[in-house]
Amino acid sequence: MVDPDSKRVALQSRRALLRFLAASPLLATAQPVRALEDLIAVAADCSPGLADAADLIASPVDAINVFDFREVARAKLPPGHWAYLTTGVDHEMGLLANRAGFSRFGLRPRRLVDVTSLDTTSEILGTKLxxxxxxxxxxxxxxxxxxGEAAVARAARAADCLQMLSTFPGVPLEEVAAARGAPLWFQLYTPRLWMLTRRQLARAEAAGCRVVVLTVDIPGYGSQDRLRRMRGPGFPFRTRDNPQCVACHGESRMPQLYRGLRALGADPFEFSSDLMTIDWSYVDRIRDATSMKLVIKGLLTEEDANLAVEHGVDAVMVSNHGARQLDNVLSTIEVLPAIARAVxxxxxxxxxxxxxxxxDAFVALALxxxxxxxxRPYLWGLSAFGQEGVEAVLAILRLELETTMRQMGTPDLAAVDARRVRARATYEAAGDGAAD
Ligand SMILES: Cc1cc2nc3c(=O)[nH]c(=O)nc-3n(C[C@H](O)[C@H](O)[C@H](O)COP(=O)(O)O)c2cc1C
Incomplete structure (x- = not known):
């Protein structure tokens, strides 16, 4: 029998070699999109994304980190679905920035603190985490x-984890809510069409949601590059030309999306770019029309964070949408200190x-x-192994956070404060992180 430790060492040496190869300019020019992903993976010191079938984990319990699910997802998904999941926009500099941003901060561990028991619990807007x-x-x-979302809900239930549900789920909201067995947070995209917005809010409230997360970082459609990447090699842009796609999608390119909108009584074309442009007065209207707590998702500046608080929102969510909308955008961890000061x-x-x-999570909590x-990490898990994959991703992230808290001498979240992080000298943001 092969000793699991020697298997792991062999796997890691193989990955080191692949990392080296991934950094090669020759590969970079041969496969630009893939090479960029690999560069990001290298920057993150993780699985480089060039694993062959022999390196793929066969079971969620074999995963060392969340990137192991990424490779299985890549192998399992049709190219178009993989591209939808993984891509950024344009040159994908935002994807790189989101990972590189963490290197701007360093951790300041305290020693000889009793960390025999750790407490990672908290409560946000009435939801216990x-x-x-x-x-x-x-x-x-x-x-x-x-x-889809039902498997994720069961995993979230098993891990007692907060799940936000998209406006456009593949499984109806009510079914996901039943599978989760606790209130979901409902994410809202809405056009400037009040009758439709009201219907969306009413449906979420009826399904037991107590928090609505209004996503505001899509004022119109983003870059079209993703569509090109979804096509993949030999993959026709129009799904109706590809038998593999037509089997599920039928003739139209995004029928599920259209079906979802029609279920809400909306004409899909109402979601065209002009109508997605809502403003602060529309936020006020939503706030006044619902009993749900209101979170705004997609803020990146202290100016907007201030405005959000002035407009009575209950929480702000700093997000660049996983660098899927605007390229060359600042990473969220870079903007967090200024937003935290403003809020x-x-x-x-x-x-x-x-x-x-x-x-990564620790740095953000400290800031x-x-x-x-x-x-993407839980979507990699879902793609790879369904519910079990999502559970495993959550377990790995939890374990990594707990390990960090132990190393850092922080037994609970209250102890994870700005003194535990310092901006590196190269980063010109005086005051981001402080000394004891
Ligand atoms: C495949 C995919 C679909 C997404 N769909 C939505 C969505 O419907 N609504 C939304 O607010 N954000 C959506 N997002 C953005 C995520 O909520 C989140 O902001 C982003 O994935 C976080 O970055 P990460 O993937 O690097 O962890 C989507 C992200 C991905 C990867």
Whole structure:
């Protein structure tokens, strides 16, 4: 029998070699999109994304970190679905920035603190969290696994984890709510059409949601590059030309999305770019029309965070949408210190985009976030192994966060404060992180 430790060492040496190869300019020019992903993986010191079938984990319990699910997802998904899941926009500099942003901060551990028992619990807007890591909204999860959001809900239930549900789920909201067995947070995209917005809010309230997360970072459609990447090699742009796609999608390119909108009584074309442009007065209207707590997702500046608080929102969510909308955008961890100073404890701050490690989450918690969202990591888990994959991703992130808290001498979340992080000298942001 092969000793699991020697197997792991062999795997890691193989990955080191692949990392070296991934950094080669020759590969970079041969496969630009893939090479960029690999560069990001190298920057993150993780699985480089060039694993062959022999390196793929066969079971969620074999995973060393969340990137192991990424490779299985890549192998399992059709190219178009993989591209929908993984890509950024344009040159994908935002994807790189989201990972690189963490290197701007260093950890300041304290020693000889009793960390025999750790407490990762907290409460945000009336929702009790067993861990500050939560599941971000992502549309159409049936593209990743037939059970889609229902499998994610069962995993969230098992891990007692907060799940945000997209406006465009692959499984109806009510079914996901039943599978979760506790209130979901409902993510809202809405056009400037009040009758439709009201219907969306009413449906979420009826399904037991107590928090609505209004996503505001899509004022119109983003870059079209993703569509080109979804086509992949030999993959026709129009799904109706590809038999593999037509089997599920039928003749139209995004029929599930259209079906979802029609279920809300909306004409899909009402979601065209002009109508997605809502403003602060529309936020006020939403706030006044619902009993749900209101969170705004997609803020990146202290100016907007201030405005959000002035407009009476209950929490702000710092997000660049996983660098899927605007390229060359600042990473969320870079903007967090300034936003935390502006908000000054008036409302909780949530954050996402690029979080892959327990240490990433720790830095954000120290810089003022109350909770940290992940998107692609759990979708990799879902794509790879369904519910079990999502559970394993959550367990890994939890374990990594706990390991970090132990190393850092922080037995609970209250101890995770700005003194535990310092901006590196190269980063010109005086005051981001402080000494004891
Ligand atoms: C496939 C996919 C679909 C997404 N769909 C939505 C969505 O419907 N609504 C939304 O607010 N954000 C959506 N997002 C953005 C996520 O909520 C989140 O902001 C982002 O994934 C976090 O970055 P990360 O993937 O690097 O963790 C989506 C992200 C992905 C990867």
């Amino acid at each position: 067993s861990s500050p890591v939560f599941l971000c909204p992502a549309g159409m999860q049936t593209a990743f696994h037939p059970e 000054d404890g008036r409302v909780p701050i949530l954050i996402d985009s690029g979080f892959r490690r327990g240490t 003022g976030a109350a909770a940290v969202g992940v998107g």
